[in-house]
Amino acid sequence: MTAQHPRFQVDLEADDARRAEHDFDPVRPDETFTSAHEEFAELRSRCPIARSQEYGGFWAALGYDEVLSVITDIEHFTTSKQNAIPKFAFTGVRPPLHLDPPDHMAYRRVINHFFTPPKMRAIEPKVRAASVELLDPLIDQQWVDVCKGYAQKFPAHVFAHFFNLSVETSEEIKQVSGTYVDAIQVLNHEVVIRLSRRLYEIAQSVIDERRANSYDPAEDLTAALLAAEYQGAPLPADMVLGCVRQLIVTGMVAPSVFIGNMFVHLSRDPELQDQLRNQPHLIPAAVEEFLRLYSPYRGMARTAREDVMLSGQLIRKDDPIALVYTSANRDERVFPNGEQFVLDRPNISQHISFGRGTHSCPGAPLARMMMTITLEEALARSSSFTMAGSPEMAIWAEWGTRSVPLDFVRA
Template sequence: MSRVIHDRREAKGRETFSRAHDFDADVTEGFDDAHRLFDDLRERCPVAHSNDFEGFWVLTRYADIEAAMDDSSLFSTAVQNVVPRVATTGRRPPLHLDPPEHTPYRRAISPLFRRERMEHWGPVVRGIARRLFEPLVPQGEFDLCLDYSYHLPIHVLAEFFMIPDETAQRVRAIGKEFNLALQTKDVAAMQRTSLFLYEVAQGVIDERKARPLDPTVDPTSALLAARDNGEQLPEHLILGTIRQLLVVGIIAPTTFLGSVGVHFSRHPEHFTMLKDDPSLIPAATEELLRLYTPYRGFARTPTREVDIGGRTIREDEPVALAFAAANRDPEAFKDPAEFRLDRTDAPPHLAFGRGPHMCAGAPLARLMLTASIEVFTDLCDGFELVGETPMTTWPEYGPISVPLRLR
């Protein structure tokens, strides 16, 4: 089904639909503006349309987004997975495929994120976080994104993929460039750096084919060993999967940790609370993920005409599922704009999605985030914001620069 949908969309081109323009999406924002927009849309127009980015719908209510993510037969990810469309190169499973096509890729990589493996990775990630943050402390002032969070995920992923040191250094440099290009919508730089990452992925495949590693600990070996109905997975799609895994964890930690820096500068009492009781850091990380969800939301495309909230969405019109809006929906979360650690009766936040395309790497991402907050609270007494925080825009949410002074 997903391949047919994709081919049909490519054949018909990017048709511009005549629709109401309920909100402006292609705008310059401040730190709080996206949440103000979603609060407004949830109240007056929870299923909204914008003519920006070639036209798209956005769902803002938790219940609507939950239902869409759970129904991959109606809401396909194979056509367009973010708004605006940014993919410029090949298809990258599992994100670019619907079930059941995506399932062999998920089945191959999911065991790499099981609890036992995360117990192995915990000390490694904490060590990287400390090594990157510790030199910043004597400076007193630094940019939390440019000097720390741009680097952290790239270092972690280089270790995760067991990339040789020389290649890892290049991945770190290009990864930062790709990250910045994506945040600033520099299409030429995105294409250039994306192609480099494909070259890295192909190099890793060639190395693992010549010298396989244990598929229970190495992502590339796991994909090469995987079988679908007894057949090997197509190598060009294994290439796409590795390329996707190389970058999927780069963007979100960068902007999210920037948001954490802003939050702690606004709420020093929360920083002090975690410094005094580090056992609260995992729960605080989940609440911060709810408050500052780093993806506004991934996109889906209806396979047929569908009515939601009194609005009719046509087949093939892109729909952004606004995770950031759902996670502040007052119908799902009491006092949704407040930082609270007692939400025992609340539903799970959607920062990592849910359903068939829930983020497979969420356990590793959580390790990076909790390790960072642990290191922050261990090595300093708090943050003070000392400059502007330019923001990314769709599909991400969060600052791309956070200049801080240590308290």
């Protein structure tokens, strides 16, 4: 006799068989600029909830509705247990990502204050200056890797201004965090633990400097966390440390791979390149469509709090499920011609490249500024740029480029 789930109309033997299937390999050594999207499009058509046996086995939400359901259903899915695929050992809790409501708001409330329109307007000249400083010398080079020469350096310079750090400290964070992410994907626990420890040391040094030099909490995010209170008491020291550790790393990797994606697309579409060069007011709209089309996140995850049905698939208690934004943002059910670039797409505001709801990315305004300024300055300084070789791709959990060789022609 076939066993049935006590709450759902599910044949448990059939479900066990489904859990043993292997729909896709998250880490393909031969990934190209188009291969992952081709695979995700095929998978979405038959299983918007896919299954992989890698990393101990996990589900992957590939469809837009499925991803949106998971990230907005805080009753059935938690971020506090496993929030990334693969799962890896870390020391301590890193708010706000590792906390569920309402506790995460004690930290999120402080962070949000530093991404307001006035704060963004204040930092914009420094972001633009950093972009020009790094980008301008590249335009005159006959051959340049725009990832290694610009995209992998720009976030560190921006973060140095945003967090009131030295460029040297920010560059070390960028270098360590990049190697740390790579080690996670190949499950090199020794390197992960060693580099995680170094990132905590850097975070503690930032905190120590704030305590010693009385930084203004209105102007410095770390100082604001040290001054904040929750339920009538200061935020716990270990939680502030975890939060600073999270903040100095988050956003370092994704912009690096995403910037290269924009350059690959534009190098292959000279008409769009010229249109944006001649009509720079269209660049913010183009950035939004690039965010949808080339979303870099595919390994962020949630964990089921209890057995739950998602688009007809039983997700069992404690099952991890990856949120494949890279796939969801091309779902034809929501974005017609989802594999194509459409400037001024009518429903572009529906893309979920920065998540949605409780744990949506607070740094989205700064990320948008970085991408817009990058295109503005690159297009203004060049009359054209073309591919000078094949792009090299990042590995799971990000999707995007690590190397993009270009030939620039200065305007």
